[in-house]
Amino acid sequence: MLGRVKxxxxxxNALEHSTADQTMVTLTIGESSLTRFANSQIHQNVSxxxxxLGVKAVVGKRIGYATTNKVTNDAVKSxxxxxxxFAKHSEENSDFVSxxxxxxxxxxxxxxxxxATYSPEERARAVQDMLAEASKLxxxxxxxxxxxxxxxxxxxxxGIRAYExxxxxxxxxxxxCDSGSGYADRISERVGxxxxxxxxxxxxxxxxxxxxPQPIEAGEYDVVLLxxxxxxxxxxxxxxxxxxxxxxxxxxxxxxxFGQQITGENITIWDDGLDPRGLPRPFDPExxxxxxxxxxxxxxxxxVVYDSYTAHREEKESTGHATGGSGSFGPYxxxxxxxxxxxxxxxxxxxxxxxxxxxxxxxxxxxxxxLTTITGxxxxxxxxIENGKVTKPVRNLRFTDNILERLSNTVMISKETKRxxxxxxxxxxxxxxxxxGVTEF
Amino acid sequence: xxDLTERALDKITDLGATYGDIRIVRRKSESVQVKNGKVExxxxxxxxxxxxxxxxxxxxxxxxxxxxxxxxxDRVAELAIRVAKASALVQQSPVRLSPVEPAEGSFEFEVxxxxxxxxxxxxxxxxxxxxxxxxxxxxxxxxxxTMEFWHTESIFASTEGSYIRQVKTESGGGIEAxxxxxxxxxxRSYPAAGGDFAxxxxxxxxxxxxxxxxxxIAREAADLLVAPQCPSDTxxxxxxxxxxxxxxxxxxGHPSELDRVFGTEASYAGxxxxxxxKLSNFKYGSDIVNIAADATCLGGLGSFFYDDEGVxxxxxxxxxxxxxxxxxxxxxxxxxxxxxxxxxGAMRADGWNRIPLIRMTNINLEPGxxxxxxxxxxxxxxxxTEAVASxxxxxxxLNFEFATEVAWEIKDGSLGQMxxxxxxxxxxxxxxxxxxxxxxxxxxHIWGVPNCGKGEPVQTAHVGHxxxxxxxxxxxxxxxxxxxxx
Numbered sequence: 001m002l003g004r005v006k007x008x009x010x011x012x013n014a015l016e017h018s019t020a021d022q023t024m025v026t027l028t029i030g031e032s033s034l035t036r037f038a039n040s041q042i043h044q045n046v047s048x049x050x051x052x053l054g055v056k057a058v059v060g061k062r063i064g065y066a067t068t069n070k071v072t073n074d075a076v077k078s079x080x081x082x083x084x085x086f087a088k089h090s091e092e093n094s095d096f097v098s099x100x101x102x103x104x105x106x107x108x109x110x111x112x113x114x115x116a117t118y119s120p121e122e123r124a125r126a127v128q129d130m131l132a133e134a135s136k137l138x139x140x141x142x143x144x145x146x147x148x149x150x151x152x153x154x155x156x157x158x159g160i161r162a163y164e165x166x167x168x169x170x171x172x173x174x175x176x177c178d179s180g181s182g183y184a185d186r187i188s189e190r191v192g193x194x195x196x197x198x199x200x201x202x203x204x205x206x207x208x209x210x211x212x213p214q215p216i217e218a219g220e221y222d223v224v225l226l227x228x229x230x231x232x233x234x235x236x237x238x239x240x241x242x243x244x245x246x247x248x249x250x251x252x253x254x255x256x257x258f259g260q261q262i263t264g265e266n267i268t269i270w271d272d273g274l275d276p277r278g279l280p281r282p283f284d285p286e287x288x289x290x291x292x293x294x295x296x297x298x299x300x301x302x303x304v305v306y307d308s309y310t311a312h313r314e315e316k317e318s319t320g321h322a323t324g325g326s327g328s329f330g331p332y333x334x335x336x337x338x339x340x341x342x343x344x345x346x347x348x349x350x351x352x353x354x355x356x357x358x359x360x361x362x363x364x365x366x367x368x369x370x371l372t373t374i375t376g377x378x379x380x381x382x383x384x385i386e387n388g389k390v391t392k393p394v395r396n397l398r399f400t401d402n403i404l405e406r407l408s409n410t411v412m413i414s415k416e417t418k419r420x421x422x423x424x425x426x427x428x429x430x431x432x433x434x435x436x437g438v439t440e441f
Numbered sequence: 442x443x444d445l446t447e448r449a450l451d452k453i454t455d456l457g458a459t460y461g462d463i464r465i466v467r468r469k470s471e472s473v474q475v476k477n478g479k480v481e482x483x484x485x486x487x488x489x490x491x492x493x494x495x496x497x498x499x500x501x502x503x504x505x506x507x508x509x510x511x512x513x514x515d516r517v518a519e520l521a522i523r524v525a526k527a528s529a530l531v532q533q534s535p536v537r538l539s540p541v542e543p544a545e546g547s548f549e550f551e552v553x554x555x556x557x558x559x560x561x562x563x564x565x566x567x568x569x570x571x572x573x574x575x576x577x578x579x580x581x582x583x584x585x586x587t588m589e590f591w592h593t594e595s596i597f598a599s600t601e602g603s604y605i606r607q608v609k610t611e612s613g614g615g616i617e618a619x620x621x622x623x624x625x626x627x628x629r630s631y632p633a634a635g636g637d638f639a640x641x642x643x644x645x646x647x648x649x650x651x652x653x654x655x656x657x658i659a660r661e662a663a664d665l666l667v668a669p670q671c672p673s674d675t676x677x678x679x680x681x682x683x684x685x686x687x688x689x690x691x692x693x694g695h696p697s698e699l700d701r702v703f704g705t706e707a708s709y710a711g712x713x714x715x716x717x718x719k720l721s722n723f724k725y726g727s728d729i730v731n732i733a734a735d736a737t738c739l740g741g742l743g744s745f746f747y748d749d750e751g752v753x754x755x756x757x758x759x760x761x762x763x764x765x766x767x768x769x770x771x772x773x774x775x776x777x778x779x780x781x782x783x784x785x786g787a788m789r790a791d792g793w794n795r796i797p798l799i800r801m802t803n804i805n806l807e808p809g810x811x812x813x814x815x816x817x818x819x820x821x822x823x824x825x826t827e828a829v830a831s832x833x834x835x836x837x838x839l840n841f842e843f844a845t846e847v848a849w850e851i852k853d854g855s856l857g858q859m860x861x862x863x864x865x866x867x868x869x870x871x872x873x874x875x876x877x878x879x880x881x882x883x884x885x886h887i888w889g890v891p892n893c894g895k896g897e898p899v900q901t902a903h904v905g906h907x908x909x910x911x912x913x914x915x916x917x918x919x920x921x922x923x924x925x926x927x
Contacts, residue, residue: 035528039533039703042530043501045501046503048506048898063483064485066486067488069489087483090483090565093479093480095479120528125530249621251583370626375831375844396835396840398833436866436920439835
C-alpha cells in the first residue's frame with residue numbers, strides 16, 4: 001500500500017506541475033482479486049493491481065480532464081500537462097464557479113487487513129466449502145467471491161487534502177437444483193462479517209424450493225419483495241431522479257414535487273455516506289465530506305444530492321455526492337437507507353390471500369423516468385402465495401410498473417433490513433404489482 | 442517488448458504452467474461532450490499494463506499489473522501460477538484447449554484521419570454547431586453532443602509460439618435532444634441512441650452529418666411531448682436499423698456465446714436458451730433470417746485480426762435460413778463442445794487487466810431484397826419505430842421488452858401519426874419466426890456498440906451489428922400504460 005503520506009505526496013507533486021488557475025488531482029490505487037465459479041468448479045480466478053490518477057485543470061472557466069494509470073514523476077507531469085492543454089483548448093463553461101473549498105472530514109474505519117490480504121487459497125477453500133454444503137442439499141453453484149482494497153486521495157489547489165483506505169469483500173451466488181434456482185449475496189468491508197456457508201445454504205435451499213416452477217398468468221398481484229428486489233427499486237429511483245443534475249435538466253420524478261406526497265407515508269428514504277450500516281465513505285471524489293440527505297420523508301419528496309457543480313448552479317453547498325471522472329454524470333447517492341417497519345416476511349406471507357413472493361429482479365431498465373416506470377424479470381426464486389402460505393414455485397414473470405405507485409401501495413415493511421449494494425433496505429409487501437408477461441422457465 | 446514477453450513466458454513455464462500467454466496493452470482515449478451550448482467535459486485518458494494468463498495443475502490463473510517492468514513481470518507471473526494452483530483446489534476436470542496454429546506478425550487498421558491529430562477545437566465546434574441548432578427549438582431542455590475516440594496497441598505472446606501485435610483506432614459520436622414539459626420528458630438522438638462507432642478515423646464522424654440532422658431530431662423530441670401514447674395491441678412492427686441492431690445483440694448475440702451456454706455466466710448475466718441439443722436442430726427464425734458473426738468486416742467496431750487467444754478473425758454462421766447452426770466460441774469451450782471443433786476466435790479482453798471472455802464480434806443480420814419504403818407500402822396496419830430507448834431480456838434470452846424513442850403509425854401503406862413511449866415485447870424464437878421482410882444491402886449498415894457489458898469484474902466490449910430495417914408480424918406493442926390512465 002502507498003499510505004496517506006506517499007499518496008498525498010504524489011498528488012502534491014502533481015499540483016506543483018499545474019499552471020492552471022485551479023487544479024484538482026485524484027488518485028485511486030489498489031489490489032483486487034476475484035474467484036469465479038460455475039458448474040461446481042473455479043473457472044476464472046484473477047488478481048489486479050491498478051491505479052487511476054486524474055487531473056481536472058481549470059483555466060478561467062475552461063476545464064480539461066486527463067487520467068493516467070502511472071504514478072511515476074514523468075507520468076504525473078505528463079497527465080497534468082494534458083489536462084491543462086485540454087482546458088486551454090476548450091470553451092468557457094459559464095456554469096462553472098469554483099472547485100470546492102476544504103471542510104473537515106471525519107475518519108471512518110473502513111479498512112480491514114484480513115480483507116485486503118485475503119489469499120486466492122482462502123477464497124478457493126471458501127468456495128469449496130460452499131459447494132460441498134450446497135451439494136448436501138442436491139444443488140450446484142455458480143458465483144463470485146472478491147476481496148481487495150483501494151486507497152483514494154484527493155487534493156486541490158484550494159486546500160483540500162483527503163485520504164482514505166477501504167477494503168471490500170463481496171460474495172454472490174446462484175445455486176441450481178434441477179429446474180430451480182436460488183440467489184444470495186453478501187457485501188462488507190470485512191470478509192469476516194459474513195459466512196460463506198450460510199450464504200450458500202440460503203441460495204441452495206431456495207433453489208431446492210424453486211424446482212419445477214409452474215406456469216402462471218401475467219396480471220396484477222400482491223407481492224412480497226425480498227430486500228434484493230427492493231434495493232433494485234431504490235437503485236433505479238437514484239438513477240432516475242435523486243441527483244440534482246436530473247432535477248436541473250427536468251428529467252427527474254422529483255421535479256416540481258418537492259414537499260408533495262409521492263409515495264405512501266410509511267416510506268422514508270435517505271442517503272448517509274457516514275452510516276456504517278451501509279458502505280460508508282468519508283468524502284466524495286471532489287474531497288467534499290459526505291452529508292446526510294433526506295430524499296423522501298414520510299412519503300414527501302424532500303431533497304436531492306449535489307456535487308459542487310450542480311450546487312453552485314443553485315447557490316447551494318455540495319452534499320458530498322460527486323461521482324468522479326470529469327463529473328459529467330452528475331451527483332449520485334451511494335449509501336441509501338429505507339426506513340424499516342414492524343413486520344416480517346413471514347407475516348407478509350401469512351396475510352396474503354393470493355400473491356407472489358419475489359426473490360430478486362433481473363435486467364431492469366427504465367421505460368419512463370418521470371413516471372418511474374421500469375421493466376424487468378423476476379429471477380432465482382419466484383413463488384405463489386395462497387391463503388397465507390407459499391404453495392409452489394412459478395415461472396419467471398416480466399413486470400412493467402411504476403416504482404412510486406408501488407411505494408404508494410406498500411402495506412407492510414419488515415423490521416429487519418439488509419445491506420444490498422448501495423442501499424440498506426427492508427423487505428416489503430406491495431399491492432397490485434403489474435406483471436406484463438411470462439417466460440418459459 | 443519481446444524481451445519482456447519472453448521473460449514472462451519463460452518464468453511461467455519454469456513454474457509449471459502447461460500453457461500461458463501474456464498481453465501487453467496500451468490504450469488512449471479522448472472524449473468531447475457539449476451540453477446546452479457549453480463544453481460539458483473534455484477528457485484524455487491513457488493507460489497501460491500487462492496480464493498473464495496460465496494453466497497450472499489443470500486450472501486457470503490470471504494476474505496483472507500496471508507496471509511494465511521486468512521485476513513486476515516476475516512477481517505477476519508467480520502470482521498467476523499461485524492463483525491457478527488455488528483454482529485447482531476446486532476443479533472437476535483439467536482445462537483443455539482446442540488447437541491453434543501459432544501466429545506471428547504486426548497488424549494495423551488503416552484510418553484516413555487520425556482522430557488524435559484533429560484539433561480538439563474542430564471537434565468542439567462541430568458539436569456546438571449541432572447543439573445550437575437543437576436549442577433553437579423552444580421545448581428542448583437539454584441538447585448535447587458527444588465524440589469518443591480510442592487507440593489501442595496490444596501485444597499477445599503465448600507459450601505455443603504466437604507473437605502478435607495489433608493496433609486499432611476507433612471513432613464515433615452522436616447528438617441528442619431532450620424536450621421537457623410539466624410531467625413529460627422525451628428525447629431523440631442521431632444517428633443512434635448513444636451514438637454510432639466504427640473502427641475508422643475521424644472521417645467516420647464527419648460522414649455522419651450531425652449538423653444536418655440536428656433540427657429534425659430536436660423538432661421530433663418537441664413533437665413527442667404532445668404525441669399520443671403508443672397504442673397497446675398486436676400489430677406489424679418495422680424496426681429501423683439501430684433498434685434492430687440491439688434486437689440482434691440481445692436476442693441472438695448473447696445467447697450464442699458458448700460460455701453462457703455452458704453456465705459460466707450463470708450467477709451474473711445468466712445462461713442461454715440455445716443449449717447444445719439445439720445446434721443445427723432448432724428453428725430460430727423464419728427462412729429469410731441469416732445471421733453471421735463476422736470479425737473481418739472492414740470498419741466494424743467488433744473487427745480484429747486475431748482474438749485475445751491468438752485465433753485468427755473469422756466469419757461464422759450462427760443462423761442460416763432460420764436454423765440455429767453455430768456458436769461464438771473460445772479454445773476451451775470449443776474443446777468442450779466437440780473434440781474436433783476449433784475456436785472461431787471470439788475471445789476478447791477489455792484491456793490488459795481483464796481476462797478474455799467470449800464476446801460478440803460483428804453479429805450481422807444479412808440483407809434481404811426489400812426497401813424500407815416497400816415494407817411500409819406493403820403494410821396495412823403497423824408501427825414503424827426508431828432508436829433504442831430501453832432494453833430488458835430474461836436470463837436465458839427469451840422474454841424481452843424493448844422501448845424505442847419514437848414510433849409512427851403505419852396505415853394502409855403510409856406513415857401516419859407519431860406515438861410517444863413505444864414499447865414492444867415477445868419471445869425470441871417466436872419474434873424471429875415472424876420476420877417476413879428485410880431491407881437490402883443499400884440500407885445495410887454496421888452499427889457500432891461500444892458498451893456491451895459482461896463478466897465479473899465487468900468488462901465492456903466494442904461490438905458491431907450489421908443490419909438493414911426489417912419487418913415482424915403479430916408483435917405485441919404498447920406494453921407501458923399511458924400516464925393518463927394510471
